[in-house]
Amino acid sequence: AQSVTQLDSHVSVSEGTPVLLRCNYSSSYSPSLFWYVQHPNKGLQLLLKYTSAATLVKGINGFEAEFKKSETSFHLTKPSAHMSDAAEYFCVVSDQNNQGGKLIFGQGTELSVKP
Amino acid sequence: KAGVTQTPRYLIKTRGQQVTLSCSPISGHRSVSWYQQTPGQGLQFLFEYFSETQRNKGNFPGRFSGRQFSNSRSEMNVSTLELGDSALYLCASSRRNSGTGAYEQYFGPGTRLTVT
Numbered sequence: 001a002q003s004v005t006q007l008d009s010h011v012s013v014s015e016g017t018p019v020l021l022r023c024n025y026s027s028s029y030s031p032s033l034f035w036y037v038q039h040p041n042k043g044l045q046l047l048l049k050y051t052s053a054a055t056l057v058k059g060i061n062g063f064e065a066e067f068k069k070s071e072t073s074f075h076l077t078k079p080s081a082h083m084s085d086a087a088e089y090f091c092v093v094s095d096q097n098n099q100g101g102k103l104i105f106g107q108g109t110e111l112s113v114k115p
Numbered sequence: 116k117a118g119v120t121q122t123p124r125y126l127i128k129t130r131g132q133q134v135t136l137s138c139s140p141i142s143g144h145r146s147v148s149w150y151q152q153t154p155g156q157g158l159q160f161l162f163e164y165f166s167e168t169q170r171n172k173g174n175f176p177g178r179f180s181g182r183q184f185s186n187s188r189s190e191m192n193v194s195t196l197e198l199g200d201s202a203l204y205l206c207a208s209s210r211r212n213s214g215t216g217a218y219e220q221y222f223g224p225g226t227r228l229t230v231t
Contacts, residue, residue: 032217043119043205044222051217090158100209100218101148101163101171108157 002027002093004074006106014114019078021109023091026072032094033074034103035065039087047089050074061085086113117142119208119223127229133194136226140187140208146170147189148220149181152203161204164189193228201230 007022025031035047048059055067065076074091088108095102120139128134140147148171149161160173164183181191187208193200204227207220 034219036222043224044207046219046221049217049219051212094218100211100220101146101165102160102173103148103150103158103207103220104160105150105158 002029002031002095002104004033004091004093004104004106006089006091006109008109009107010110010112012112012114013081015083016080019076019081019085019111021076021089021091021111023074023076023106024072025074025091025093027093032100033065033067034092034094035059035063035074035076036090036092037087038090038108044090047076081111081113083113083115086111119206119221121204121206121223121226123226124224125227125229127231128196129231130196130198132196133192134196134228135190135192136204136206136228138189138191138206138208138223140189140206141221144208144210144221145187146209146218147183147187148207148209149189149191150205150207151175152205152225153201158205161191196230198230201228203227 003026005024033050036044048057050057050067058064063078088110091106092103122137146165148163152158163171167183178194183189203225205225207222209218209220
């Protein structure tokens, strides 16, 4: 069965400094992995996706993630944090047994950005 | 292209009542999935509909049900509401990416259900 573990429930950075949100996955198959962001009282927005093409994936708003099979990791990074990046971030794996219709979410990492 | 829309956005119900939530997918998307988000349990998959048929189901009691119409719009129903059903209910529509073969789910803003 697939699963994802987000290693930090809360990350705090200063504006202009790098962001690192960590995620490990478990999958019997070659996984489809995603990062979603949720701003307060909003729905989920797709940041980026990995689907077995390039291992370094670029997303929106300057975010990127690197798929490392040897480490079963899919960490999310951004070189310079902006105040508007403050939100909750979810690492997600698509359940391969369910034809893409079921997503399995990590517990989320709340990102705070200090001025 | 218009995004996923959900109605209503907020709802307050009393224990024992039933509720119906609606989701309109992105045009051309035939798959609609539903999720429940709570502070304690996080985001959990309820079920998925594809071409008017339930294709996948999560581990929720039978009080939670859904359906999909021929225009791909979907509804979910919760009967005999319990306090623990208070949550943000999110729906997502998706289609298969012809290039990568993967599905990408796009979420609506959610319906905030409060059960008193």
